[in-house]
Amino acid sequence: MRTFFNTRTSVRKLLISTTRPKNPSLLNVQDHFWRVEEFDEIDSTNTWLAEQARRGAREGLVARADYQSAGRGRLERTWESAAGSALLCSLLLRPGLASEDLAYAVAAVALSARGALATLSGLVPSLKWPNDLVVHDQKLGGLLAEVVAVGDELAVVVGLGINLTDHASANPHATNLWRESAQSFGARAVLDAVLIELDTRRDLLASSEGRTAVLAEWRAALSTLGRRVRVIQHDAELEGVALDLDLHGGLVVDVAGERRVFTVGDVVHLRVAEGS
Known part of the structure; x- marks a missing residue:
């Protein structure tokens, strides 16, 4: 049996938790849709979740870790941060989109992260094409999408990393939520806010009108355009x-x-x- 855990991996919570808004009237959140599995340490949340997708895990499964020993970014880059200093998670979506439209699923997650940070802290990062959250051209977070073919269906595993503290990244071109907002938030609180935002945008992916709305929001959020x-x-x-x-x-x-x-x-x- 193939496994993506290493010998140092430990699961903090075996029970799957659900995310619901504090005020249920804010969003029509489906009961038990999001299921979060949390790890003290794992090699890569994307790798683990992609394997779960191949095994038939349903949409809405989320993996979050305090530390990744083999985290990955775009173009084969590594993503490394001190334990507990960043939100490190991956989300499984089965949006039912054609391959040429799967970028909408990634954009929905990026826009949800942006909205969550605005709601929590008042900080509104911009997006840098294709997958970065930036503040004054400094990287606050990033996304990595992997497509998993399961039969005739295309599932998308979207990895999301957001720097929360000064220990999150040694990259001189990176920033973090504490530095930009002077506010401290735990990774799980940020994840919960992202999932609440994503609940609405995920529904938009199902129709051409909804995707048009996502595209309009995406364009407005991009600091890349005109540059x-x-x-x-x-x-x-x-x-x-x-x-x-x-x-x-x-x-x-x-x-x-x-x-x-x-x-x-x-x-x-x-x-x-x-x-x-």
Whole structure:
């Protein structure tokens, strides 16, 4: 049997908990939809949850850990932070979307994280395409999505990391919730707020009208649009001006007068002097 636990992994809570708003009138939260499994330590919440998805776990399963020994970011980067200093979690969604529209599921999680932080702390981070939460161009958090094919269905495991304290990241270009808001929040409190926000946006994914609403909110939240950017891919780097998102969440960039659409890659926001 394949397992993704390492010898240091310990499960804090074997019982699955549910998340409901303090005021049930705020959102129509489905009873027992979100089920959170919490770990003191694990190699990767994304890896564990992807395996659960392959085994048939239903939508709404969430894994949260105080520490990840092999956390992963985009482009094969590692994600490492001190125990208890960040929200480290993964969420299983089965949105019933075509492969070209799965970016909407990731955007729904990113927008929910943004909304949760605004509700809790008053801090409203912007989004940097494709998957970062930023404050003044410093990274507050990030997302990593993995698609799991189960029969004819495409499930999405969305990993979410948010820096909560000064011990969360040694990256000089990173920031954290305490530094930006002078407020302290536990990881579980932040996760609960994200899930409450996501309950509404998840329902929007089911219709074209709902996805149009998600796309509009996504565009409004992006600090990338209108900026001169460098798009980094495995085999090339290109510079241009980010113009828009297309209907599938691809980044439309004017590269030397040619409109190019990028669906993968990393983006660096350039200052005018850098791009001139």
